Amino acid sequence: MPRAPQTMFEKVWDRHLVTAETADTPAVLYVDLHLIHEVTSPQAFAVLRERGLPVRRTDLTLATMDHSTPTRTEQVFGGAPISIDSAAKQVRELETNCAAFGVELLGLRSAQRGIVHIIGPESGITQPGKTIVCGDSHTSTHGAVGALAFGIGTTEVGHVLATQCLLQRQARTFSINVSGRLRAGVTAKDLILAIIGKIGVGGGTGHVIEYRGETIRALDMDERMTVCNMSIEAGARAGMIAPDETTYAYLSGRQRAPKGADWEHALERWKQLPSDAGARFDKEIDIDATTLEPMITYGTNPGMVIPISGAIPVKKGDVVFEKALAYMGLEAGAAIKDQLVNVVFLGSCTNARLSDLRSAANLLRGHKVAKGVQMLVVPGSQQVKKEAEAEGLHTVFIEAGAEWRESGCSMCLGMNGDLVPKGQYSVSTSNRNFEGRQGVGARTLLASPLTAAACAVRGRVTDPRELMNG
Amino acid sequence: MEPIKTLHSRTAVLPATNIDTDQIIPARFLTTTTREGLGRNLFADWRYDAQGTPRPDFVLNRPEAQGCRVLVAGRNLGCGSSREHAPWALLDYGFRAVISTEIADIFRSNSLKNGLLPVVVDESTNRWLIEHPGAEVTIDLDSAMLTLPTGARVQFPIEAFSRYCLLNGIDELGFLLGRMGEIEAYERRV
Structure with missing residues (x-):
């Protein structure tokens, strides 16, 4: 049978x-x-x-x-x-x-x-x-x-x-099928923030998510990692993307990847992995990528997220919601655009790979970090740091007025000395905007590296598309 | 681990939803290499002001919350970080059970492994508990039953093996070590 x-x-x-x-x-x-x-x-x-x-x-x-x-x-x-x-x-x-x-x-x-x-x-x-x-x-x-x-x-x-x-115990399965092309200035980070906004911070609890569809297939490996990284922010312990030619090209030749005949055997096994046609998932949703905008959080969990051109929702009588806004010092119904920014953090396991640094540097090139804004750039690894320096990205960051550091989790979580001061607004490429996550009283707005770079230049919450060339 | 059979206690209530493990124990307290003493920093940023003085309006600082061993919270308790320091801090403080309509996966797993009972109940039960802080509840692990002071009895789900381990004070590592024959057979097979 x-x-x-x-x-x-x-x-x-x-x-x-x-x-x-x-x-x-x-x-x-x-x-x-x-x-x-x-x-x-x-x-x-x-x-x-x-x-x-x-x-x-x-x-x-x-x-x-x-x-x-x-x-x-x-x-x-x-x-x-x-x-x-x-x-x-x-x-x-x-x-x-x-x-x-x-x-x-x-x-x-x-x-x-x-x-x-x-x-x-x-x-x-x-x-x-x-x-x-x-x-x-x-x-x-x-x-x-x-x-x-x-x-x-x-x-x-x-x-x-x-x-x-x-x-x-075996988890349940959850298919998130994404179709359509992301618009210029809209990144994998915006996609996963939009997904969390849609299904909620508990939407994936008890499930393993598989991200599927043409939009996912078109992402490079760094972008796929950004998406899977934040699966936990939707409550799912794991997120998966089927391996394909993009995956194999990425892994081929890497230090600890299989070599020679071992690589060929591995490839045979890997090609059996994608979900079979007709495989049944316990839960499925579809996402249309074509309508997405750059996303930014306004609250104290990653599900409290809006398009950057949008307004903070009004939820009268929702005590938890109002407490979150009070912590953030933001008002229901207000636009998020032009909100003052004190700190910009480009780093973390979500967005500190080479392509993340490149996209932020491309936007920053020829600009300065706004007066009064501290921008911290922390490569995800010493290897990323070395590769970024070989391309001169560090010079772009330093000349713009940002700090260039050794790799680590840094300002993603306040336990290593890199902290957002109390009450200050931080636009961060990390994954959690929980109260106090970046330091006691810190107010975190999660966004993509592109958006973070744009916010650094203006010192205000800024749609990166306003600063992108061409 | 001490066996757990029945727990009888008043409740302390934090009605917030999505209480993440960064609130339960902020990251700056994780530069520890032991599991003891985390209770004094449980909910540190809600519990103390900038000078380290207890905030009188915070639930756990109220006289009526002293000695409560059951914490009731809103939906999706324990989301976020996998830090086991969260259940360690709750246990060190004195809690033995948490109740919510939804408990995040890793936090629930970590709780079970340390003898902190994660009790998931329906919306209306949780609403009643949130509206009645200090309610005397009984949690019977063997029958997986929560009994409210009204007499209402609410069955809660609990994974069979975890329940067995908790009831008998057995730790799961012992069970895994007992499977070494199968583990070695698996390694030969693949």
Whole structure:
């Protein structure tokens, strides 16, 4: 009897079952790649120590540091101490743990270091069909190559270190089908913000999203990563995009990608991954990309988002909504355009790859960052930094008046010394506009690198299309 | 982990929807390498002013909220970051259960692994709980039943294996280690 059509998620899931789930027990799911970092691993290593357990598969485990690391060159390379003592301790502890347990660490001064979700794909270790986990919710990023990748907690980090497996119940499937061409000035970031605005911050809970359709097929890998990255902002633990020629061209020749005959075998397997014709999803929606505008958030979760030409909604009597606007210091019914901007952050696992820096630099070229605006540019990895510098992008940023830093999570979350001051407005290319995310009292407006660059030039919320050449 | 069977407590209520884990425990408190002591910074930016003084109007700072072991919240509790520091902070503070109409996936999973009961209820039950802060509720894990002071009994969903582990104080790592034969067989197969 022919096998029932399967979704890509179901194929990857089935191929990683050590034991299938039953009514009484979850599935034991095998993990092909475990990425670890300094913030969510110390307590997991402590459990291994308590129980006298080794890391079972050091060859499938890779560590780096990104969240609490400084981005100032003198603190990374210059011998200056890391300014936050507890962060310095965390960095040392990861070094000690990796040495003690035999885990490969791309450490503070490594040329291969970077944000964990940037260096996975960049090094080619993120591959189609793999199961990839990390103690970080933005692990969904790796789904852009057709991997099943999701964030886990620290207890589960311990489970994977000790057994290379996780106990999991199978998620439901959600197809988001996007059609039509994105207009000039409208980016993958605007697309995913629009999707979150439509389905809501809990719209994907319990589901793995597969992004499908001609618009998705036309995205390059960096853009696909931006889309998958923010799946968690819609509540979905994972987002996936079927591998295709774009994926293979991206991975071919990368340091940790298969080579020679291994590459040919891998390619054969990868080509079996896309969802079968007639595969059934538990939930499906269609998005028309042709009508989208640059998007920007106005509230305290990523679902509170509007087109940049739009007005902040009015929701009289909605206490939570009004509290969010009070925190943001914004008024219901007001236009978002021309809102004052104090800080611009170009960085994070959402938007700090080379093409993100290029698009912002192209807009900034020949302009200055507005007086009184602080602009911070933080490449996603040391490799991205090196490539950007080879193209002279750093000169564009520095000449415009922006700061050019070493890679890391930086201002995406206030735990490494890069902070938005209380009450200030930050246009940020990161993924979360939660209260206090970028610092106590910081007011975050999420947008694309293009929009962020335009806002930096004007010092006001600005539609990037007003500043784009041609 | 201590076995959990029944929990009887008054509720503290945070009616906000989409309470993210950055609110539960802000990122600046994550530069720790242990899981202890996070309770004092639970909801830090809602709980304290810039000088670190407790805000008298915040729910957890009110006298009637002292000793509450059940937290009731609006829809989509625990969204955002995967930080397990969120349930660690709630437990360290003294909470043993959270109730909402929807609890975000990773936060729910992290909670179950630490003995913080995630209780998902229907809209009308949650509305009643939000409108009656301090209500004495009973949560019975074995029967997966929430009992309100009105006598109303509400069944809540809980994954069977997690319930078994919580009821018996078994940790899941032990179970996984017991599957090593199957794990090795899988590795030989692929």
